[in-house]
Amino acid sequence: xxxxxxxxxxxxxxxxxxxxxxxxxxxxxxxxxxxxxxxxxxxxxxxxxxxxxxxxxxxxxxxxxxxxxxxxxxxxxxxxxxxxxxxxxxxxxxxxxxxxxxxxxxxxxxxxxxxxxxxxxxxxxxxxxxxxxxxxxxxxxxxxxxxxxxxxxxxxxxxxxxxxxxxxxxxxxxxxxxxxxxxxxxxxxxxxxxxxxxxxxxxxxxxxxxxxxxxxxxxxxxxxxxx
Amino acid sequence: xxxxxxxxxxxxxxxxxxxxxxxxxxxxxxxxxxxxxxxxxxxxxxxxxxxxxxxxxxxxxxxxxxxxxxxxxxxxxxxxxxxxxxxxxxxxxxxxxxxxxxxxxxxxxxxxxxxxxxxxxxxxxxxxxxxxxxxxxxxxxxxxxxxxxxxxxxxxxxxxxxxxxxxxxxxxxxxxxxxxxxxxxxxxxxxxxxxxxxxxxxxxxxxxxxxxxxxxxxxxxxxxxxxxxxxxxxxxxxxxxxxxxxxxxxxxxxxxxxxxxxxxxxxxxxxxxxxxxxxxxxxxxxxxxxxxxxxxxxxxxxxxxxxxxxxxxxxxxxxxxxxxxxxxxxxxxxxxxxxxxxxxxxxxxxxxxxxxxxxxxxxxxxxxxxxxxxxxxxxxxx
Numbered sequence: 131x132x133x134x135x136x137x138x139x140x141x142x143x144x145x146x147x148x149x150x151x152x153x154x155x156x157x158x159x160x161x162x163x164x165x166x167x168x169x170x171x172x173x174x175x176x177x178x179x180x181x182x183x184x185x186x187x188x189x190x191x192x193x194x195x196x197x198x199x200x201x202x203x204x205x206x207x208x209x210x211x212x213x214x215x216x217x218x219x220x221x222x223x224x225x226x227x228x229x230x231x232x233x234x235x236x237x238x239x240x241x242x243x244x245x246x247x248x249x250x251x252x253x254x255x256x257x258x259x260x261x262x263x264x265x266x267x268x269x270x271x272x273x274x275x276x277x278x279x280x281x282x283x284x285x286x287x288x289x290x291x292x293x294x295x296x297x298x299x300x301x302x303x304x305x306x307x308x309x310x311x312x313x314x315x316x317x318x319x320x321x322x323x324x325x326x327x328x329x330x331x332x333x334x335x336x337x338x339x340x341x342x343x344x345x346x347x348x349x350x351x352x353x354x355x356x357x
Numbered sequence: 358x359x360x361x362x363x364x365x366x367x368x369x370x371x372x373x374x375x376x377x378x379x380x381x382x383x384x385x386x387x388x389x390x391x392x393x394x395x396x397x398x399x400x401x402x403x404x405x406x407x408x409x410x411x412x413x414x415x416x417x418x419x420x421x422x423x424x425x426x427x428x429x430x431x432x433x434x435x436x437x438x439x440x441x442x443x444x445x446x447x448x449x450x451x452x453x454x455x456x457x458x459x460x461x462x463x464x465x466x467x468x469x470x471x472x473x474x475x476x477x478x479x480x481x482x483x484x485x486x487x488x489x490x491x492x493x494x495x496x497x498x499x500x501x502x503x504x505x506x507x508x509x510x511x512x513x514x515x516x517x518x519x520x521x522x523x524x525x526x527x528x529x530x531x532x533x534x535x536x537x538x539x540x541x542x543x544x545x546x547x548x549x550x551x552x553x554x555x556x557x558x559x560x561x562x563x564x565x566x567x568x569x570x571x572x573x574x575x576x577x578x579x580x581x582x583x584x585x586x587x588x589x590x591x592x593x594x595x596x597x598x599x600x601x602x603x604x605x606x607x608x609x610x611x612x613x614x615x616x617x618x619x620x621x622x623x624x625x626x627x628x629x630x631x632x633x634x635x636x637x638x639x640x641x642x643x644x645x646x647x648x649x650x651x652x653x654x655x656x657x658x659x660x661x662x663x664x665x666x667x668x669x670x671x672x673x674x675x676x677x678x679x680x681x682x683x684x685x686x687x688x689x690x691x692x693x694x695x696x697x698x699x700x701x702x703x704x705x706x707x708x709x710x711x712x713x714x715x716x717x718x719x720x721x722x723x724x725x726x727x728x729x730x731x732x733x734x735x736x737x738x739x
Contacts, residue, residue, distance in 0.1 A: 180735040185639055185733075185734045185735035186733060186734070186735040205643070205644065206643060206645075209638075209641060209642075209643045209734075212641055212734075213641030218639060218640060220636075220639070224632075224636045224639075226633055226636060227378075227629075228374070228377075228378035229374060229378075233374070237371075237637070237640060238640040238641045238642075240364070240367040240368065240371065240642070240646070241364065241367075241641060241642055241643065241646045243360045243361075243363040243364035243367060244363075245363070246363070246366075246367075285640065289641065
């Protein structure tokens with residue numbers, strides 16, 4: 131369970147270019163559901179996701195994970211929680227060019243230092259699960275959009291997180307691949323993961339696989355609809 | 358511990374792949390770095406080799422040389438001083454030497470003319486009219502055995518000497534400008550008084566008594582000055598050390614330029630590199646992991662440059678006769694000795710060189726790298 135209480139985030143506070151990206155959001159997110167944050171560009175979806183995923187801290191308010199305060203942790207502990215609990219699929223996937231598919235997938239586990247053989251087996255199993263094990267040795271810049279998307283999901287899952295966060299994952303995909311992605315996310319939810327997606331793509335937030343849609347506008351939560 | 362080692366292995370793996378992915382940036386740095394190590398290592402190895410060479414050659418030189426001084430200047434030694442010294446306890450040999458310098462205007466070089474002492478086992482004194490010369494003279498004047506060398510004597514008369522033999526090249530560091538001749542020729546050539554020698558040499562049986570003998574000599578002959586072998590060795594050491602220092606001061610500018618270059622390279626992280634650091638942090642790497650990865654990247658680069666630079670310097674000094682630094686470090690004006698220094702590597706020297714090169718690089722790069730590593734992990738999402 132993720133709990134947000136009166137969470138706000140301001141950039142460049144006190145300067146001429148001060149920007150309130152998120153204002154006073156209070157929210158409870160249930161586990162094992164697919165929740166979509168929708169809204170136009172600049173509405174605060176990504177900022178809210180990055181705070182929930184322990185990538186950044188709120189300027190004010192509190193974020194709790196299973197009752198434990200997350201937002202006040204020092205960087206080191208926040209990183210540990212992030213590593214253990216969250217998997218990220220970024221807009222444009224953010225794979226590291228020049229590395230192979232397998233190396234990209236294994237990368238989040240390097241600081242945990244698992245036995246190399248085990249890590250490799252786990253990464254290959256994930257690639258097989260998403261049907262791209264043949265591409266394991268290929269460099270990521272040679273992948274098609276769909277393959278890059280699956281590689282990014284495998285990378286997000288390598289540390290076996292409970293919560294998967296995807297930021298505008300269909301931004302660079304055509305309709306077929308977008309639907310396919312929603313299907314994959316739903317499969318992961320069915321396997322017990324909590325899925326949080328930010329998107330302004332109707333193919334995502336209108337999908338019948340989504341449990342809850344939260345509409346963001348000007349940094350505030352404008353609408354909360356359960357499907 | 359195992360986990361720690363495994364983590365370092367993962368980080369090294371990643372660092373290696375990062376180095377390989379941006380060859381343009383790193384090859385440039387590697388070349389400059391290698392060049393700096395090469396220059397410093399060449400000077401160090403060569404100076405050290407010269408010192409050793411001098412020490413080895415001078416190991417057989419006289420233990421005590423006694424010179425006469427008049428008004429603080431070196432003067433010719435009366436032969437009667439040999440008798441006045443008489444039988445000093447512990448002295449195993451005592452003889453006068455004849456030697457001097459000659460400036461040859463034809464090649465603008467100074468020669469050392471010397472009569473080999475009778476007790477010397479190395480070389481028999483040449484017959485009258487004949488000479489034995491060092492390799493430097495032979496090279497400069499284009500002489501071979503059997504050729505004649507004509508020089509103008511102190512009285513202005515021409516003198517012709519036949520080259521009977523050449524001195525061995527193994528002693529070239531100290532014999533390159535040497536010309537051995539007979540005592541009679543020496544006296545006639547320089548118009549040298551018959552009752553004088555240049556200095557007196559004493560051999561002492563027990564090396565511990567050398568200083569005692571020297572003190573007795575000063576008391577017995579107050580107008581003389583004993584010069585000990587260990588003092589000559591110390592002087593050689595100081596001369597080569599001073600030359601090494603001089604070159605190091607000149608190279609300090611190059612090291613400083615390298616530090617600025619390394620700083621510039623490290624602070625000028627490309628957009629791609631910043632993005633990569635952002636991705637690593639967002640997928641769960643800590644600032645410390647990024648710093649450690651960058652540390653390994655720097656270490657791999659440093660050690661590669663150091664090994665390459667040192668190996669090149671080794672080849673340059675011991676196989677190429679240190680062609681780049683020869684004139685400065687050897688110090689001969691015209692008669693450069695051609696020596697092949699004995700290969701030798703000193704652990705302390707390697708450690709010093711490592712400190713002189715790796716330390717400035719690390720210091721120059723650590724701050725810009727730290728600045729990049731503390732980037733917010735959500736930067737990649739914004």
